[in-house]
Amino acid sequence: xxxxxxxxxxxxxxxxxxxxxxxxxxxxxxxxxxxxxxxxxxxxxxxxxxxxxxxxxxxxxxxxxxxxxxxxxxxxxxxxxxxxxxxxxxxxxxxxxxxxxxxxxxxxxxxxxxxxxxxxxxxxxxxxxxxxxxxxxxxxxxxxxxxxxxxxxxxxxxxxxxxxxxxxxxxxxxxxxxxxxxxxxxxxxxxxxxxxxxxxxxxxxxxxxxxxxxxxxxxxxxxxxxxxxxxxxxxxxxxxxxxxxxxxxxxxxxxxxxxxxxxxxxxxxxxxxxxxxxxxxxxxxxxxxxxxxxxxxxxxxxxxxxxxxxxxxxxxxxx
Amino acid sequence: xxxxxxxxxxxxxxxxxxxxxxxxxxxxxxxxxxxxxxxxxxxxxxxxxxxxxxxxxxxxxxxxxxxxxxxxxxxxxxxxxxxxxxxxxxxxxxxxxxxxxxxxxxxxxxxxxxxxxxxxxxxxxxxxxxxxxxxxxxxxxxxxxxxxxxxxxxxxxxxxxxxxxxxxxxxxxxxxxxxx
Amino acid sequence: xxxxxxxxxxxxxxxxxxxxxxxxxxxxxxxxxxxxxxxxxxxxxxxxxxxxxxxxxxxxxxxxxxxxxxxxxxxxxxxxxxxxxxxxxxxxxxxxxxxxxxxxxxxxxxxxxxxxxxxxxxxxxxxxxxxxxxxxxxxxxxxxxxxxxxxxxxxxxxxxxxxxxxxxxxxxxxxxxxxxxxxxxxxxxxxxxxxxxxxxxxxxxxxxxxxxxxxxxxxxxxxxxxxxxxxxxxxxxxxxxxxxxxxxxxxxxxxxxxxxxxxxxxxxxxxxxxxxxxxxxxxxxxxxxxxxxxxxxxxxxxxxxxxxxxxxxxxxxxxxxxxxxxxxxxxxxxxxxxxxxxxxxxxxxxxxxxxxxxxxxxxxxxxxxxxxxxxxxxxxxxxxxxxxxxxxxxxxxxxxxxxxxxxxxxxxxxxxxxxxxxxxxxxxxxxxxx
Numbered sequence: 001x002x003x004x005x006x007x008x009x010x011x012x013x014x015x016x017x018x019x020x021x022x023x024x025x026x027x028x029x030x031x032x033x034x035x036x037x038x039x040x041x042x043x044x045x046x047x048x049x050x051x052x053x054x055x056x057x058x059x060x061x062x063x064x065x066x067x068x069x070x071x072x073x074x075x076x077x078x079x080x081x082x083x084x085x086x087x088x089x090x091x092x093x094x095x096x097x098x099x100x101x102x103x104x105x106x107x108x109x110x111x112x113x114x115x116x117x118x119x120x121x122x123x124x125x126x127x128x129x130x131x132x133x134x135x136x137x138x139x140x141x142x143x144x145x146x147x148x149x150x151x152x153x154x155x156x157x158x159x160x161x162x163x164x165x166x167x168x169x170x171x172x173x174x175x176x177x178x179x180x181x182x183x184x185x186x187x188x189x190x191x192x193x194x195x196x197x198x199x200x201x202x203x204x205x206x207x208x209x210x211x212x213x214x215x216x217x218x219x220x221x222x223x224x225x226x227x228x229x230x231x232x233x234x235x236x237x238x239x240x241x242x243x244x245x246x247x248x249x250x251x252x253x254x255x256x257x258x259x260x261x262x263x264x265x266x267x268x269x270x271x272x273x274x275x276x277x278x279x280x281x282x283x284x285x286x287x288x289x290x291x292x293x294x295x296x297x298x299x300x301x302x303x304x305x306x307x308x309x310x311x312x313x314x315x316x317x318x319x
Numbered sequence: 320x321x322x323x324x325x326x327x328x329x330x331x332x333x334x335x336x337x338x339x340x341x342x343x344x345x346x347x348x349x350x351x352x353x354x355x356x357x358x359x360x361x362x363x364x365x366x367x368x369x370x371x372x373x374x375x376x377x378x379x380x381x382x383x384x385x386x387x388x389x390x391x392x393x394x395x396x397x398x399x400x401x402x403x404x405x406x407x408x409x410x411x412x413x414x415x416x417x418x419x420x421x422x423x424x425x426x427x428x429x430x431x432x433x434x435x436x437x438x439x440x441x442x443x444x445x446x447x448x449x450x451x452x453x454x455x456x457x458x459x460x461x462x463x464x465x466x467x468x469x470x471x472x473x474x475x476x477x478x479x480x481x482x483x484x485x486x487x488x489x490x491x492x493x494x495x496x497x498x499x
Numbered sequence: 500x501x502x503x504x505x506x507x508x509x510x511x512x513x514x515x516x517x518x519x520x521x522x523x524x525x526x527x528x529x530x531x532x533x534x535x536x537x538x539x540x541x542x543x544x545x546x547x548x549x550x551x552x553x554x555x556x557x558x559x560x561x562x563x564x565x566x567x568x569x570x571x572x573x574x575x576x577x578x579x580x581x582x583x584x585x586x587x588x589x590x591x592x593x594x595x596x597x598x599x600x601x602x603x604x605x606x607x608x609x610x611x612x613x614x615x616x617x618x619x620x621x622x623x624x625x626x627x628x629x630x631x632x633x634x635x636x637x638x639x640x641x642x643x644x645x646x647x648x649x650x651x652x653x654x655x656x657x658x659x660x661x662x663x664x665x666x667x668x669x670x671x672x673x674x675x676x677x678x679x680x681x682x683x684x685x686x687x688x689x690x691x692x693x694x695x696x697x698x699x700x701x702x703x704x705x706x707x708x709x710x711x712x713x714x715x716x717x718x719x720x721x722x723x724x725x726x727x728x729x730x731x732x733x734x735x736x737x738x739x740x741x742x743x744x745x746x747x748x749x750x751x752x753x754x755x756x757x758x759x760x761x762x763x764x765x766x767x768x769x770x771x772x773x774x775x776x777x778x779x780x781x782x783x784x785x786x787x788x789x790x791x792x793x794x795x796x797x798x799x800x801x802x803x804x805x806x807x808x809x810x811x812x813x814x815x816x817x818x819x820x821x822x823x824x825x826x827x828x829x830x831x832x833x834x835x836x837x838x839x840x841x842x843x844x845x846x847x848x849x850x851x852x853x854x855x856x857x858x859x860x861x862x863x864x865x866x867x868x869x870x871x872x873x874x875x876x877x878x879x880x881x882x883x884x885x886x887x888x889x890x891x892x893x894x895x896x897x898x899x900x901x902x903x904x905x906x907x908x909x910x911x912x913x914x915x916x917x918x919x920x921x922x923x924x925x926x927x928x929x930x931x932x933x
Contacts, residue, residue, distance in 0.1 A: 038391040107815035108699040109769030132699030201696035314401030
C-alpha cells in the first residue's frame with residue numbers, strides 16, 4: 001500500500017488485512033507498555049488545513065505508540081481566502097523528510113493532489129478531504145462493527161450485516177467512505193436522509209436509500225445504526241437551508257429511546273463524533289449500553305496504527 | 320550434505336529430550352512458561368508443554384503456553400515486503416517472575432531472538448528467559464546463545480533449513496536445501 | 500509594397516483545388532493563377548484553405564491580468580491557432596464597460612497587428628448586474644462594439660436582461676449571455692451528476708444553464724431582439740435552442756471545443772486544468788452537442804480561451820479559477836471530433852469558425868468572407884495531416900492552463916494571413932518566406 005486516499009481503492013483483502021492488523025494493534029494497547037518500536041526513525045507529519053483536534057490526536061497517538069517521530073503542521077486556511085498553497089506545503093514537508101503525511105483538508109481531492117502532484121515522495125494518508133473521503137473513520141467503523149457483530153472477527157468480512165447511515169449524506173465524507181468500504185466487506189448499506197441531503201447522481205452507489213428513519217427501522221433488520229453529525233447551519237441557512245427546522249429533523253431522523261427500542265436487540269449505535277445531543281441523537285440513545293461511540297474512539301487509534309504500519313513498514317516505503 | 324536431516328522420529332526424540340532438559344535445568348516446571356514464536360515455533364512450544372506435563376503432572380500445559388509475534392520488533396522491517404502481524408498471546412499464568420522459555424524452529428543469526436527479547440520486555444518482567452530451538456544452524460550475528468538445542472546442523476550461509484511440522488505442513492521433518 | 504503571395508494548389512474549403520494570388524492584402528486571383536516573378540510561393544498541396552477564423556469568445560486579460568495573458572501574447576496565440584479575429588470579453592480590470600476601455604483594447608490589437616481584436620462590451624456596469632453600461636457610447640466608439648456580455652457572470656436579473664435586449668436594438672447589437680442561474684450554482688465546482696456525487700465536489704446542475712437559456716429565448720421573442728448563448732454545454736440546452744429556432748426566435752448559440760471533447764470524468768484527477776465554467780458535462784451531453792453542431796442548431800464554435808496564471812491552477816480544485824486555454828488547440832480538436840468523425844466537412848468548419856461568427860459579431864464586411872477575387876486576404880491554411888502533441892510549455896499564450904497537454908491532435912493551422920500579412924507561418928513553410 002503506497003497511499004490511503006479512498007476506501008474505493010481498497011479490495012476486500014486489503015480491507016480485511018487492515019482490520020486484522022488493527023486487531024493486533026488493539027491487543028498491544030491493553031498491555032502495560034503500549035509503545036512499540038516498530039516505526040522508530042520514521043517521521044509522520046500531521047498536516048491539518050482544517051481544525052480537527054480529535055482526528056489529529058488520534059493519529060498522533062497512533063504514530064507515537066509505534067515510535068514514529070510526529071510533527072504537527074497546522075496550515076489552516078479558510079475555503080474562501082487561500083492559505084499557503086498545497087504545493088509549497090508539500091515541498092516543505094518533502095524537505096523535512098516526511099515518510100508519511102497525514103492530511104486533513106477542507107477541499108475535496110486535496111489528499112489525492114498531494115499524493116499525485118509529484119511534489120512528495122512519502123505516503124499520503126487521507127484524514128478527511130472536504131466532502132469526499134475519510135477512510136480511517138470508515139475503517140474504524142467497520143472494525144467496531146466486526147468486533148461486536150461477528151463471532152470470530154479475525155480474517156472475517158461483514159457478510160450478512162445491514163448498516164444504516166442516517167443524516168447529511170450530501171456533505172459527509174464519512175458516509176462516502178463507509179458506503180464503499182462496507183459494501184466491499186459484504187455488508188448491506190442503507191442511507192437514511194431527506195432527499196435534500198442525498199447527492200444527485202447517487203444511483204451507482206452500492207446502497208439503498210430511504211427517506212425516514214422509521215421506514216428504515218421497519219423495512220430492514222438493522223445490525224448497526226450510524227448517526228451522522230448534522231450541522232445546524234445547514235438547517236438555518238434561510239433560503240439555502242436543506243431542512244425546515246432542527247425540530248423537524250429530530251422528529252424524522254433523530255435517534256431517541258423509542259426508536260432505539262424498535263431496533264433488533266443486538267443492534268449497535270454509532271456516531272463519528274462530535275455529537276449534537278438532542279438533535280440527531282438523544283442522550284438516552286447516546287449513553288445506552290448499545291452505544292459503542294466511546295469505543296469507536298479507542299478503535300480509531302488501533303486502526304490508524306494499522307494504517308501507518310501498512311504504509312510505512314516494508315521495503316517500498318524504505319525507498 | 321542436503322536432503323532430510325531429521326525425520327518425524329528424530330524430531331519427536333529431540334523434543335522429548337529438550338522437555339527433560341527444561342525440567343532438569345529449572346528444578347521442575349513450577350515457574351516455567353513457554354512462548355512459541357510463530358509460525359512454527361508455536362506448535363513446537365505446545366508439544367514441549369505437553370511433554371513437560373507428562374514429566375511433571377502439576378504442570379498445566381494449556382495455561383503455561385503462549386505465542387510471541389515479533390514482527391513489530393524486527394530490525395529488518397524496511398528491507399523486506401510488508402509483513403503481516405501475527406497474534407501474541409500471553410500465557411494465562413502470566414510471565415512476571417516466571418521463567419520464559421522461548422521456542423523457535425531454527426536458530427540462525429540471533430536477530431529473531433533479539434526482537435523476541437524486546438517483545439517480552441514490553442509484556443512483563445520474567446525472572447529469566449531461556450531459548451529452546453529445534454535446529455541450530457550457526458552463523459550468529461549477535462551475542463546470543465541457545466539453552467536447549469534439538470540438533471546442531473553445520474550449514475553454509477547460502478543453504479536453507481526448512482523445518483516442517485505436522486500441524487502446519489502435514490509432516491515433521493527438517494530439510495536442508497542448496498541456496499539459490 | 501510587400502511581395503505578392505501565391506498559395507499554390509490549396510484545397511479551398513477542403514473541396515476544390517485552386518491557387519490564390521494575394522496582392523496588397525487582397526485576393527486578386529483564384530484558380531490557375533500566374534505567379535509574378537517576385538512572388539512568395541507557398542506550396543499548399545494537401546493543405547486546406549479556409550477564410551481566416553473568427554473567435555467570438557476570447558479572454559485576453561489585458562487590462563488587469565497581464566501576468567496571465569496580454570493582448571499581444573493572446574494575439575500571437577490566436578494567429579498560431581489560425582484565427583484572424585477575436586472578440587475580447589469584457590471581464591478585465593477595469594471592466595470593458597466604457598468607450599475608453601474598448602477603444603484602448605481595439606487600438607492595442609491593431610497596433611500589434613497579429614489579429615483583429617474586437618472588444619465585447621459589458622452589459623452592466625462592472626459586470627455587477629445592476630445598471631446597464633453605456634452601450635451606446637461603446638457602439639459608436641472607434642471600437643464599434645456590437646456584442647455585449649457580462650461573460651463570467653450571467654445577466655441574472657430578468658428585468659435587466661429584458662432592458663439590455665431592448666436597448667441593443669438601437670444599434671442592431673446583440674446580448675451575449677453566459678447562461679448560469681447564480682442561485683442554483685452557489686459554490687458549484689463541477690457538473691452535478693454521478694462523478695460529483697462520488698468526488699464530493701459541489702454540483703453545477705444542467706438545469707442552471709437550461710433555465711436561463713429558456714428564459715432568455717422567451718425574452719428575446721417577447722421584445723424581438725437578438726440573443727447569443729455562449730458555451731452551450733448540455734443536451735437540454737440544445738433542445739431549448741432547437742425549439743426556439745423552430746419558433747423563429749432570434750437566438751444563436753456556440754459550443755466550445757472542450758465541451759465537444761472532454762467530459763466530467765476528467766475531474767477524477769482533481770486537476771484544476773479541467774475546471775471550467777460551464778463545467779465539463781457527460782458523454783451524453785457531448786454527443787448531443789456534436790449532433791447539434793452537425794445539424795446547425797449550434798451556429799458556431801468559439802474557444803472561451805481563458806488564460807490563468809499558474810498559481811490560480813496549481814492549487815486545490817475548489818480554490819482554482821475556472822477556465823482553460825483554447826485558441827491554439829481549437830482547430831485540432833474540431834478536426835478530431837467533427838471532421839475526422841465525418842460529422843462535418845471543412846466547408847462546415849469555415850461556416851462554424853469563420854463565416855457565422857463574423858456575421859453574429861457584425862464584422863462580416865471584413866471577416867468570414869469568401870475565398871474569392873476582390874476579397875480581403877484573411878486566410879487560414881490547415882494541414883489536416885500534421886498531427887502534433889500538445890505541450891503546454893510550447894504554447895504562444897502566456898498562460899499554461901491547457902487541458903490537452905500530452906494529447907495528440909490530428910492537424911493544425913500551418914499559416915495564417917491577416918489582410919495578406921502572414922501572422923503565423925509553421926516551421927515547415929518558413930522556407931517560402933525566406
